[in-house]
Amino acid sequence: MRLIFLGSPGVGKGTQAARISLRKKISHISSGDLLRLTVDAKTETGLKAKEYIEKGLLVPDELVVEIVVGKINSAECEKGFILDGFPRNLSQAKILDNTLNEVEKKIDRVFYFTASEEIIIKRIAGRRICKSCGAQYHEMFSPPVNDNVCDKCGSRLYQRKDDYPETISMRLKVYREQTEKLIDYYKSKGELIEINCNGEEAEIEQNILEGLHSMSKEERKME
Numbered sequence: 677m678r679l680i681f682l683g684s685p686g687v688g689k690g691t692q693a694a695r696i697s698l699r700k701k702i703s704h705i706s707s708g709d710l711l712r713l714t715v716d717a718k719t720e721t722g723l724k725a726k727e728y729i730e731k732g733l734l735v736p737d738e739l740v741v742e743i744v745v746g747k748i749n750s751a752e753c754e755k756g757f758i759l760d761g762f763p764r765n766l767s768q769a770k771i772l773d774n775t776l777n778e779v780e781k782k783i784d785r786v787f788y789f790t791a792s793e794e795i796i797i798k799r800i801a802g803r804r805i806c807k808s809c810g811a812q813y814h815e816m817f818s819p820p821v822n823d824n825v826c827d828k829c830g831s832r833l834y835q836r837k838d839d840y841p842e843t844i845s846m847r848l849k850v851y852r853e854q855t856e857k858l859i860d861y862y863k864s865k866g867e868l869i870e871i872n873c874n875g876e877e878a879e880i881e882q883n884i885l886e887g888l889h890s891m892s893k894e895e896r897k898m899e
């Protein structure tokens with residue numbers, strides 16, 4: 677099962693990708709997380725990527741593609757994967773198609789997540805992350821038991837610099853100008869399922885599972 681989770685920053689696709697990957701035992705590939713690892717490790721890629729990330733801009737394709745394609749081709753993705761945050765423009769989508777074509781594989785479904793701008797901004801602004809284990813919290817919607825301390829490992833939580841209000845608007849602009857084009861791209865291929873993310877996490881997950889179920893039924897019919 678190979679899936680793409682597409683949608684605006686802050687829509688909640690990362691949270692859902694984590695839930696579905698756990699449930700379906702497939703890999704969760706977050707291009708943002710992979711890039712942040714290179715930044716923390718201060719690799720050559722990381723040093724270049726940092727500048728773009730902090731400004732809310734897209735990191736150049738050649739830096740992201742190498743990391744993501746490497747992961748897709750790794751043994752941990754053999755059973756399938758969810759791409760979260762990749763592709764983010766048309767050229768990345770075409771590179772992804774070519775990469776999968778080469779090994780006679782394809783994307784099974786693209787879930788396109790939507791929510792109101794008000795909810796998106798609230799979700800981004802309240803997001804807090806554990807520096808040690810990466811667990812995600814939200815100040816209002818899913819706070820830790822003790823203020824600013826991770827429930828899972830006891831480390832301090834932090835706010836991503838690109839989640840600060842001055843960068844959020846740039847990230848949303850980049851999304852509208854570059855990533856939204858992918859909606860028509862995947863719609864025309866008949867792979868798109870739209871998921872409304874205004875509600876509760878569990879309800880959204882249920883809608884995704886229903887989308888996956890309808891997919892298997894359709895595919896069973898075609899056999």
Ligand code: AMP
Pocket residue numbers: 685707708709711728729730732733734735736737740760761762763764768838847
């Ligand atoms: P995310 O965690 O998905 O919100 O990504 C955080 C930041 O990483 C983005 O604002 C971009 O600067 C960068 N990034 C993540 N994925 C990509 C991608 N597919 N292409 C280019 N830049 C990316």
